[in-house]
Amino acid sequence: MRVSGLRTTPSESANRSVRLRAMNKRAICTLSPRLDVAFRRSVWPSRAMPARRHASSYQLLNLLEATGQVGVWSLNLRTGEMSGSLGLAHITGLPSDESLLGLLDRLLHPDDREALGELFDMLYSGRAIDRTxxxxxxxxxVRWVSVxxxxxxxxxxxPMRAEGIAFDVTGPHEARLLAEQSTARYRGLVHAIAAVVWTTAPDGKARPSPTWQVLTGQTGPEMQGDGWLAAIHPEDRARIETAWRTAMEHGTPYEADHRVLCADGTVHWYSNHTIPLHDADGSVREWIGIMQKMPPSGRFSSPEITGTLVRGARAMLRWSVVDLARAAGISVSSIRRLEEEVGTVQPRTRSAMRRALEG
Structure with a gap:
C-alpha cells in the first residue's frame, strides 16, 4: 500500500487497508463547508470512538479554525469535487456555501497560476504537496497561503482522494519580506557611502565583516576576536585598543580616528564610530560600527554629521525619521532637510541628532 508516496510491505498493506476501510465507511476526513455536521458525522464514527473523545476532537478543530488562519479541504480525484471547511472559507474570503470547484483557478494570483497544473499533476500521480x-x-x-x-x-x-490543510501565513511571510527589504536598503546605503561596517559580540569580540576583509585583506578567522587590531597601524594600535576597552567597560559609544593597513599595501586614515545596541533589560546585545575613509586634507576627530551619515545610522538602528525626531526632540522636517541637503540645519539641531544616534 502507498500513502503520500510511502510504500509498505504486503502484510503491512493488508493490515493498514483494513484500518482504512473500517475508518472510511463514513468517508473520514472528507469535510464539507458545514464543518460541524461533517466532522461530527464522518471523522469519529460513534462505534469507534467514545462520545467524550468525539466532542473533544471536534472542539479542538473548531478552536484551531476559530483563529481564522487554518482551514481543511478534500478533493475527490475521481470526480474533481472539492469541499472545504468554514476555516477555508474564511481564508479565501468566499461564502461558506459557494462551490469550491475551480477555486484555485479563480483565486490564485496570476504570478502563481503556472504552479496550478504542477500541483494537480502531483496530486493525481499520488504525491503529497507542500507549497506556498x-x-x-x-x-x-492578497493572502499568502501554505497548502x-x-x-x-x-x-x-x-489515488482516490487528496486530504489537505491550508494555513494563512500572510503575517510571517510579509514580515520576512520586509526584513529582506530592510537588509537590501542597509546594504545599498553601506555601498553608497563606501563605508566599512562591522559588528562585535557583547564582550567586544569582532565578528567576520566582508567589508573589513576586503579593505584589509584579513580573512574572517584572522579578524575575529581581537585579530582586527593587527590591521591597525602599529603607532595607533595601543591607543585604539585602550579606547575600545574603555568604551566596552562603560557601554558608551566609541569614536576614534586611526590608520588602517590596507590590502593593497597602502595606509589610510579612517574615522570609526561604534555604538552599543541594547536589549530591553539594558544589557548590551551587540556593538555595531561604521568606518569611513577620511579626506586627504587631514584628520578630523569629530566629523560634521551629514545627511548620508544620518541615513546610514538610521538604517543600522532600523529607525524611521519619526523615531529619530522623537529621540532627538527635533522636527521631522529638520531631519528631512539634512538628509535631502535642502535648506539650512542649525548646528544645535545637528548635535541633537548626533546625541540621539550615539546614545
Whole structure:
C-alpha cells in the first residue's frame, strides 16, 4: 500500500487497508463547508470512538479554525469535487456555501497560476504537496497561503482522494519580506557611502565583516576576536585598543580616528564610530560600527554629521525619521532637510541628532 508516496510491505498493506476501510465507511476526513455536521458525522464514527473523545476532537478543530488562519479541504480525484471547511472559507474570503470547484483557478494570483497544473499533476500521480501560493480574495486583498496535502489510496492502490490543510501565513511571510527589504536598503546605503561596517559580540569580540576583509585583506578567522587590531597601524594600535576597552567597560559609544593597513599595501586614515545596541533589560546585545575613509586634507576627530551619515545610522538602528525626531526632540522636517541637503540645519539641531544616534 502507498500513502503520500510511502510504500509498505504486503502484510503491512493488508493490515493498514483494513484500518482504512473500517475508518472510511463514513468517508473520514472528507469535510464539507458545514464543518460541524461533517466532522461530527464522518471523522469519529460513534462505534469507534467514545462520545467524550468525539466532542473533544471536534472542539479542538473548531478552536484551531476559530483563529481564522487554518482551514481543511478534500478533493475527490475521481470526480474533481472539492469541499472545504468554514476555516477555508474564511481564508479565501468566499461564502461558506459557494462551490469550491475551480477555486484555485479563480483565486490564485496570476504570478502563481503556472504552479496550478504542477500541483494537480502531483496530486493525481499520488504525491503529497507542500507549497506556498498567493490568493486574491473577492475583496481584492492578497493572502499568502501554505497548502499541504496527502493522498489516500483505494484498495487497488490508486489515488482516490487528496486530504489537505491550508494555513494563512500572510503575517510571517510579509514580515520576512520586509526584513529582506530592510537588509537590501542597509546594504545599498553601506555601498553608497563606501563605508566599512562591522559588528562585535557583547564582550567586544569582532565578528567576520566582508567589508573589513576586503579593505584589509584579513580573512574572517584572522579578524575575529581581537585579530582586527593587527590591521591597525602599529603607532595607533595601543591607543585604539585602550579606547575600545574603555568604551566596552562603560557601554558608551566609541569614536576614534586611526590608520588602517590596507590590502593593497597602502595606509589610510579612517574615522570609526561604534555604538552599543541594547536589549530591553539594558544589557548590551551587540556593538555595531561604521568606518569611513577620511579626506586627504587631514584628520578630523569629530566629523560634521551629514545627511548620508544620518541615513546610514538610521538604517543600522532600523529607525524611521519619526523615531529619530522623537529621540532627538527635533522636527521631522529638520531631519528631512539634512538628509535631502535642502535648506539650512542649525548646528544645535545637528548635535541633537548626533546625541540621539550615539546614545
Amino acid at each position: 501560493v498567493r490568493l486574491v480574495r473577492p475583496d481584492h486583498t 499541504k496535502a496527502q493522498i489516500v489510496l483505494d484498495d487497488a492502490h490508486r
